[in-house]
Amino acid sequence: MKQLRSVFTYSNVVATIALFLAISGGVVYAASTLGRNSVKSKNIAAHAVKTRNIAKNAVKKGSLAANAVTTAKVKKEAITGVKVKAGTLTRANLATGTLAGLQVVDAGASPIAGLTEFKEEGTQLPLSGTTSFTPAAGKSYELLTELKGTPTDANGTEGGPCIASVLMLVNGEPFTRAFIYDDAEEKAPFNKESVGSTSTAIGLQEAGQQQTISALVFGSANCSPATTASLRVTVVELG
Numbered sequence: 001m002k003q004l005r006s007v008f009t010y011s012n013v014v015a016t017i018a019l020f021l022a023i024s025g026g027v028v029y030a031a032s033t034l035g036r037n038s039v040k041s042k043n044i045a046a047h048a049v050k051t052r053n054i055a056k057n058a059v060k061k062g063s064l065a066a067n068a069v070t071t072a073k074v075k076k077e078a079i080t081g082v083k084v085k086a087g088t089l090t091r092a093n094l095a096t097g098t099l100a101g102l103q104v105v106d107a108g109a110s111p112i113a114g115l116t117e118f119k120e121e122g123t124q125l126p127l128s129g130t131t132s133f134t135p136a137a138g139k140s141y142e143l144l145t146e147l148k149g150t151p152t153d154a155n156g157t158e159g160g161p162c163i164a165s166v167l168m169l170v171n172g173e174p175f176t177r178a179f180i181y182d183d184a185e186e187k188a189p190f191n192k193e194s195v196g197s198t199s200t201a202i203g204l205q206e207a208g209q210q211q212t213i214s215a216l217v218f219g220s221a222n223c224s225p226a227t228t229a230s231l232r233v234t235v236v237e238l239g
Helices: 002-007 009-034
Strands: 102-109 128-130 140-149 162-170 173-180 195-203 213-219 227-239
Touching: 102 213, 140 162, 140 173, 162 195, 162 227, 213 227
Parallel strands: none
Antiparallel strands: 102 128, 102 227, 140 195, 140 227, 162 173, 162 213, 173 195
16 A cells, blocks of 8 residues: 555656646647548538538538428428529429419511402411410310501591401411401491400310411401501410
């Protein structure tokens, strides 16, 4: 026992503490001076990295695994319209009935030729814009037509009125007609119609069969050269 006490002298204890501090201080120093990329994934304990340990904007899209972000991980109302890339959403991406009133055709012509002459077969009217659509199953379609112009009676109070019209066809079949007219023999407001419009159901089309809109002009020799007009036609998807 006396021999053991002799080992624990003041100098031995001080020397031991000094050695401990030297060793531990070196570890602390080493830990605080780790080189770039020294800490590997295997050195990090499971669940050790918390949200508060991640710098703002530190995680980039390149750091995410494919399909890592699921619907359940997206905050409600976090994705707004400005964050959706233009043209990426189509009708196929939306639930049936989401786009009631979707416009699938939008075409027109201006100015319209052939308003001052009558042809029994009509004059073909070239249309610009979207003139075709493919019906979807379970949908119905409505054809909207507007003929707007300045019909002018060339004969005054004799010779009959100026009547011009456009006949709309779907896949070559007549569907509806819009008129404008001017009759100098009538009294206002029944003497002139500068806007003629129609709204006609195309019907339940066969799904997947393309439909094309075309137009024929039927003019009148009773219309003066001052008669002008423009046409707009749309098809709206319902259901």
